[in-house]
Amino acid sequence: MLSDLSGWAITAVAVLGVLSVAAGVAVFVVDSMARATFALLASFLAVAGVLLALDLVYLAVVTALMMTIEMAIMAVFMIMFMMNPAGLMPMTMVHNAKGSAAVGAGVFVLLAVGIWTIDWPTTNPVRPDDSTRQLGEAIMGSHMLVMLVIGIGLFTTILAGTVLATSRGRYDRLGPGLDAEHPDDPVPGGLRR
Amino acid sequence: MPEQTLAEAWGLVPAVLGIVAVGLVLGVVVTAVDRVVVFGAPGAAVEPIRSSARLLVEQRRTTLAPDRLLWRTGCVAVPTLALLSLAVVPVAGRTLWSTSADLVWFNAMEALLWAAVWLVGWGPNAVHALTGGYRFLAQGLAYELPLMFALITAGLGAGSLRTTDVVAAQESLWFVVTMPVAFVVFVASAAAFAFWGPFAAPAAADIAGGITSELSGVDRLLVEAGRAVFLGASAAMAAALFLGGDSGPWLPGPLWHLLKTLAVVAALVWVGRRMPVLRPDRTVEVGWMVLVPLTLLQALVVAVLVLNGFYA
The missing domain is CATH 1.10.287 (Helix Hairpins)
Incomplete structure (x- = not known):
């Protein structure tokens, strides 16, 4: 190789x-x-x-x-x-030094064992002319489900992180009945909504 | 098949030097046009050269306890990234290097510029500079996604992310005709990445110059030159991606590309200098609620046209 x-x-x-x-x-x-x-x-x-x-x-x-x-x-x-x-x-x-050292060493061992024990292909496969096109076809074809699941998972994580971290919710913005005409935001947006 | 790149045609070192020279000339042209529009006198065109010479010999001023490593890194990175983005812009019909992901390369250099400008604001350990740096980041959140969709739309129409392929795909019809939204968003985002014109809030007067407030001497020259070179490179890229690059009658191709680039620069400066500075907190909602759907719709229209064989 x-x-x-x-x-x-x-x-x-x-x-x-x-x-x-x-x-x-x-x-x-x-x-x-x-x-x-x-x-x-x-x-x-x-x-x-x-x-x-x-x-x-x-x-x-x-x-x-x-x-x-x-x-x-x-x-x-x-x-x-x-x-x-x-x-x-x-x-x-550095937080939780002992725990993270244990996790780090464990992952390193796992990956190193994986690298040395996997039966890597030895015959030289033909290299594609255009790796970008090959990648695109894989993502939009056979691996689309994986990409969708990962994408939605990442998006949910970002939303969940923001929701957990912010102290304001929809009732703070739109009042107890959620019926305020304009949301009460500390920083107004650019659309005057 | 990829055509010959500039590095293959001229040899690596002459090609790199040529691109650097082109970038610097573009930067000087952008600043000169800018000064002429701002001062209203043609004589102001030499002002950038004069102030560059002055900044070169000016003694550097510093602040209390700056993060010198990151500050200098940011200052050097701004012009370097501007020149690197020029590597995939066609000059004389060829790009310095050509890959199957040119447009993503251009976008990556812009993203790195984003981080570098924040460093310039962070480095001096001063409140106005830091405020400017964070304004730049916040503003970037507004236009980064629309810009990506604008770039991708051009690649979609050509069926390739290679700049020379995008230029070649416009032989019959310039992309600006079917992609006006993408064109405007691309040019506006270029101005925003150079925190220039209506997007100059990170370096605005209300925070004493923001990012640029603590810059002096060579550092200021590097950052200002980087801004100008990036604007010039983006104008050349806009001409290549949306205005047909070097296609045109009678005149030789490179001259057409130069004329289109100058037209984009002139239009950008003329319009940009007539607009007020936008507040960054007002741009994010506009970016996400208006520009993202608009650019997505633009991409959808182009995708449908591609499926109908419109560009074939």
Whole structure:
């Protein structure tokens, strides 16, 4: 399998892999919310670079795109819901150190065992001309159900998280009978509703 | 099959240098047009060159306990990402590099720009800059999704995410005819990503310049240049995706693309400078309640046209 790749690509994968792990470690070493966020982003961008080196352009670019937006939205959530909204005070990303160490080690062992025990295909399958088209056809075809379930699951999680975190509900907005003409919002929207 | 890229045609280093030069020229052109429209005097066109030279020699001022690493990273990232987004914009009929996901690449550079501008606001550890950074994030939530749908609509019409394919698909009819909403949303979002014109609230006067309030010297030059280059790159991309790129009679193709780009820049500046600055808290609801359904409807219309073989 590796023989397909040029020496340049293998080097890039190795260097970017180390970079992504190092940036991942940095998330738990730095003492500021912003630095932790952007260390995590750097880690994801290194992963995107690995995908790019493997010639999976769409996956690489979409990883960079989604992870960047995710980090930016995390910054928005930070100011919405955290006690230290600006993230200006020193903090740490390490919580429940013993429990998370156990979970981390367990997942690492699981993945490592999986990687070394799975019977990877040895015959070289024909590489598609256009991996983007192949991916699109898989997502819109045979794997559509999986994508739909994951998509709805993610969406529900986001909604549930917001609903749990916010202190205001529809009765605060529209009154006890839900019959107010205009919702009473702390920040008015742009449509004057 | 993918055509030859600029890097293959000219060699990697000359192609990269060429794209950087094109980006800088576009940036200067955008700023010059902007100054002329704002000051109303043609002589103001040289002002950007003069102020760039002044910023280059200006001593850098700093704040108390800044996050220097992230601040500098953000300042350098803004122009870098603007130039990287130009890598998939056709110049002389070819893009610097061509992949099967060019449009997503362009969008990813915009998203990274989003994060970089927040860093510029975060870095100096100053209240106005931080407020500006968060305004930019909030504003981005409003137009990120409509922008994605606008980009995807162009890709949908061409049946490809490759920029050169999108240009080639417009030989008989420019996409702006069937995708007017996507075109307007794309150009407006470009202005918003450069926090310029009506979307300048993150750098507005009511928060003493916001993101740009603590920038000085080379840092300010980098951020301002990045904004201008990004606006220029987006105008060139809009010309390629919706106005037929280099198609046109009599004149050579690249000249047509340049003329269309300049027309988009002129229209953008002329309209943008005549509108008041929008409040970010008023843009999100408009973005989600009006623009998202509109762009989705636009994509639906194009999808139906594609199924009917309209673009074939």
